[in-house]
Amino acid sequence: MAPARVGIIGGGIAGPVVAALLKLKGYEPAIFERLDTISEGGIGIGVQRNGLAVLHRIPGLAESLGGKALDYFHFYSVLPEDKGVLAELDSPKRSREAAGYGTIGLRRSELQRGLVRGAESTGVEIKWNHHLDSLEQTEDGVLLKFTNGAEETVSFVVGCDGLHSDTRRSLFGEQPADFTGLSQTGGYAPMPESFRGKSMAINVYGDGAHLIAIPIDDESMGWAITEREPEAKETWRAMDAAAAEEFKKNSPVAQWDYGAGEIVRNATTVTKYGLYDRPELQTWHQGRVVLIGDAAHPTSPHLGQGANQSMEDAGMLVDLLEKHSPGGEPPLTSVLDTVFTELEAARIPRTSQLVKRAREQGETRVVHGVQACIDRNNWYRKLLSDETLLRQRFGA
Structure with missing residues (x-):
């Protein structure tokens, strides 16, 4: 048959x-x-251990994706009243050493391109x-x-x-x-010189905003800022040049420490979109x-x-x-x-x-006011210091 x-x-x-x-x-x-054709929209994406475990079932696919293997997650607060390091984790590195793969960062378009190429290599027809x-x-x-x-x-x-x-x-x-009440502005940027050779992703928490940035190759990072704003449609279209420059100039995040501001100021693409489930x-x-x-x-x-x-x-x-x-x-x-x-x-x-x-998580990350931000920071300090609790909360 x-x-x-x-x-x-x-x-x-x-x-x-x-x-x-x-x-x-x-x-x-x-x-x-x-x-x-393949969409060039989207921003950086992290393929984690559970996703890679599936991709390794397709011969040669995971190895062909490229991207950047992560070793560390660093967490910072830029709140003046509670500024500093919240945690520095090496869980991606330990996961890769234990299982053979941990987390890789890459452009979403490159992930899709690699997956399409992998499907075609097995003989799948794409219309x-x-x-x-x-x-x-x-x-x-x-x-x-x-x-x-x-x-x-x-x-x-x-x-x-x-x-x-x-x-x-x-x-x-x-x-x-359902609009979650949050929007993101994100894109790609050159990797700050201080990050090079460290295979490090960062989470930076401020008053009313949160930034995450992950390496997608040896020289570039994908980044996203989450804020509580009126509904913004999920178009995934990049801003025009004038709007992007305006954002990079006026966003409070552009003045943040720990490399966050440098990433935003030097961004090569900027996209804004609402977050839905x-x-x-x-x-x-x-x-x-x-x-x-x-x-x-x-x-x-x-x-x-x-x-x-x-x-x-x-x-x-x-x-x-x-x-x-x-x-x-x-x-x-x-x-x-x-x-x-x-x-x-x-x-x-x-x-x-x-x-x-x-x-x-979105609700927890984006809070306003000094005391609310300090409470959030303390919550993360406790969570990120307890590996068992961390796996229960976020484990894949």
Whole structure:
């Protein structure tokens, strides 16, 4: 029997990963991506140990990504009344030494480019400029209709199309995203000279703002400032040159110590976007269609787990398909229901907790007033000094 043709909606992060894993297990996946090429949007991203564990299942992929391995996380306060080092952690270095990989920083566009290249190397077909319009399920397949007029019939569908998922809309109707009350301004910048050779990411806390910056190669860093502001749409478009220069000149963060101000003042790109998540879904599937990644559980970025959780989803989905439908043959709807239900039972509690914790982290990081900032700093001092508590709170 011919292998099952699987429709993967979305070619961002989760899509290429699940497609490559499916191809290696004998399925015939095809990725349908709404854009006509790889997006250059987004900022720096950290692929953590749990995400890398999945990528290492695709021969040669993790090793080909490039980026910069992290050794240290440093945490600082610039509050004049409580200024100084909150913590200096070497957990990424120890993780890499223990497991063979820890955390790497790289541009989001380079991550997507590497994942697409990895999927193509396994033989996955990618169809660009295919924006899902609707889907129609039958007893043994799904008819996909795209806004460009194309139609495709597949055995089953994995929706990986992000926060504004058309697959999710097709299954469950329109569900507006929830603005978290926070926005980010971020981009890329040359690495400060004092950081070179240290493989160090920084978190810097001030009154009403927080900055994170991670190395993405030997000479550059990705950075993001979180602030509490009116809603800003998630467009991921870079500011024009005049607006970027205005921001770099007038942002209070541009005067911060510990390298934060230097990063902002020397930024080469500046992008502003609102931070959103969505209410928890009780189920991620309907019939022969399942959601994973941000289509199922979009999150704010404060734990750095959005992309990594989508990779975990992909790995478990393929494991369950191999368990219940080995060989890549077209599965019965009842088999898919078993697979998808088991996926949800394992993944919904984990991802829901991480979405909640990510939102809590945003609230904790961005506070106003001297006493509130001192209380926040003391909370971080306690948390970051207790490795057991740290793993419980943030562990991947």
